[in-house]
Amino acid sequence: MTENETKLRELVVSDNASEAIDAAVSLYTAYLSVRGELEEAEYFLLSVLGLQATSHGFIVELSLGEIYLDMKEYPRAKRFLEVALTSSQESVSKRASELLELTEKASSEP
């Protein structure tokens, strides 16, 4: 585990909500998703989801939606992505829309 990853893991449990959220998302995107450690990523993201303010624009839901899509849990992915779709941050809502499309497609495949 790199020093940076260790630092991120520490920040996830910090009292600063913004730092914790950023750390959880970074941990997921930079390390855990790369290694396929999706369950652990889900745990970290769920641990910060409640701390989210409007300014975060449902970034946690977006990440969770992506994880569930990768886990092939489509109804769950859809539920989280639909929340992210309402984000005021264009980058988040746009990505949510793309992932929702992928989810729809994947779930309709036999």
Place this chain on the structure above:
Amino acid sequence: MCENCGIKVAGVEGAPCPGCGHSPSNSTQPTSRFDAGSDKSSSISSESIESVLNKNLFDTEWSAGHFRECEGLFDPDRLQIDQKDILEKVITLTKEKLKTAPNKESEYRLYSYMSIIFRMNDNYKEAYEAGLIGNESNEKFFVEQSQYSILDALFNLGKFDEFEVWIDRASQSKHPEANWFRIRYLTTIEKFEEALIACEEYYSSNSELLNSNRADILVKAKRLDEAEIAFRKLVATGPRNEYYANWVNSLAFSILMPQKRFHEAERILVSAICTKSEREKINAFSNLAMVALSLKEFKAAKRYAKKATVHPENAIASESRLTLCNIEQQRLFETQSTSQAEWRDLFDLIKDGLEKTDFDDAANFLELLITSSEMAHKSTEILVIIDEVFAKLKTTREWLQNNKVRNQLETLRIDVLSKHYLKESMYLELDELFISAVSEITGHKFLALLEYLRTPFPGIDLRRVVLKTTNKEFLAEWAQFEEQSEILYGLAKNQDEPILVALAENPASTDVICELISKKNDIDLDFALCGRANLSKHMSMILAKSNFDAVRRLIAMRDDLSQETYTALATDDAMLVRDAIRENQACSAEIRALAALGSL
């Protein structure tokens, strides 16, 4: 939610319930300022010792020394729930110490102390008795402590008449917890309006506690819309509130999930995972697991249920393992192509859970194991496992204390064993098994026993013992087919109508039994007797004199009566009886004419 009083507990790990002081880390027993072995500064240890030291009315060091010794036994690093052995030790030590009491006041104070130890050890009868003696103390603290034990004991023993007397007494002496007990009591006896009023008064200075307790009472009153509004108000304070996760869990578990509002429940539960309270986090995951299961999202359900399977508190870990087994079993049942290997894996998973089970979950694990053993073709193995598990469980203190779970376990064991004995024609063993089962669990309806009693194999000793069962449904079913007159006579001693009706209809019932039943002077019983195919002349005569016109009419319609009976009925006071005779072709023309004459 506080397991003691049902209100919401603090989000901070280990913090006591704001209502009753019950520590959430102690899953069964209330902790309050009157609890021993607590590491909190307001515990009995410091207060009672201070209280003793401040008085020079008696031998202070004698009492204080004992309290110090006892409190020193508690391990601050162990959960209170895991310190039952220490409670036992403290009781023994205190009883010994009492033998050397230098005066009455010292004795009262030790009894007061012992009352809370008994209470924490689930020995409510002893807590009450010790509290009564401790209540004689001169010192306010010990009196209040004793009264707390008395109230808690009476409440848990369900002795509400006496409880009411004591709560009035406590209120008059301005006992600080009197109103809290009153709220708890009013909620239990379902006087919800009064409970809500008492709650408003008691928590008037703290709107959060007020709403939290109100919401809980409203849930119990099944006023879910109002409860939801109260919870929503609380939840609106946001995830940073230390109680947030408690409220979210209550809202989801008590309101949203029963109303099948699973998506809403999920949405709010995920926001509570950030709580600092490990217990509430696990509760949230557990609720999420149930939501996922309801949505048939098995993978997610298992993932969430797994979170607490290694929790240091076995009650929590055990419950999570049980949830996990339930999820897997449901998944296998709902999957069409479940393989034998999958059932065997589940069997092993449940077996593992049963080996590590908390006593409260033991019966649920065993039930799951029995079901999966049939699917995994492990019916023989289950007998060995049951023997091993029972040998282990019988050594636990809960075996003697938790009647509900013990009875559930016994019932399951008996079901499995009886099936096996019956299959193997082991009738002696079967008799012994049922004799012991019925003697121990008198109120259960053993279906396997009913089936066995239908066969000719059960001995008279077993039948005699079974007569002692208190399950009326069981007795009524048995009375329909039992054939031995001694047993039928025993059954006829019951006063319950369904049992007597069954006996009246049972062709094996003798005249002695039928006469006994007819003496009850009950129209339904007389009707049942009238319907007998083999009604004796003697019983016909008796029923022809029934106090009920409709019964005599039914008798008058029969074609198997003696001339003497027909004649008596032909001159009956009731026209409907005489009419029945007049139309009865089995009667002679003279008798029918006699009946017609009377009808004119």
